[in-house]
Amino acid sequence: MEHWKPGDIRWEKAPPEHFTGEVLFGPVRHDGSLNVLAVSFAPGARTDWHYHPGGQVLYVTEGAGLLQEEDEAAVEIATGDVIYTPPDLAHWHGALPDSPMTHYSHTTGAPTVWQPRKVTEEEYRRGL
Numbered sequence: 766m767e768h769w770k771p772g773d774i775r776w777e778k779a780p781p782e783h784f785t786g787e788v789l790f791g792p793v794r795h796d797g798s799l800n801v802l803a804v805s806f807a808p809g810a811r812t813d814w815h816y817h818p819g820g821q822v823l824y825v826t827e828g829a830g831l832l833q834e835e836d837e838a839a840v841e842i843a844t845g846d847v848i849y850t851p852p853d854l855a856h857w858h859g860a861l862p863d864s865p866m867t868h869y870s871h872t873t874g875a876p877t878v879w880q881p882r883k884v885t886e887e888e889y890r891r892g893l
């Protein structure tokens with residue numbers, strides 16, 4: 766058994782090419798089938814557009830943010846929320862402009878597929 770307490774997370778800078786703003790990764794578990802990753806977004810920070818071949822469960826543990834699926838309006842997400850995104854559905858997630866947001870990401874199967882598409886300021890603001 767591995768038992769992680771919040772203080773056990775080893776935060777590192779997320780690869781900047783896939784994000785806007787300041788984002789930290791806290792790897793928890795990656796055993797080839799299950800990938801659990803804490804992700805901490807500074808206010809205004811967000812992912813690029815992407816999808817997960819095996820889907821994704823997000824569990825928000827701190828703050829508040831936005832999540833948008835392709836062809837849908839962005840929705841606000843906050844501490845305690847759990848969100849499931851189906852396989853291959855393009856989306857992005859991030860923090861609100863005035864709040865940080867931390868979530869745990871749970872994925873299985875093939876790695877995240879990053880699209881060459883940033884979330885523009887206009888797209889982001891439209892979600893508010």
Ligand code: MN
Pocket residue numbers: 815816817821850856857858
């Ligand atoms: Mn995602």
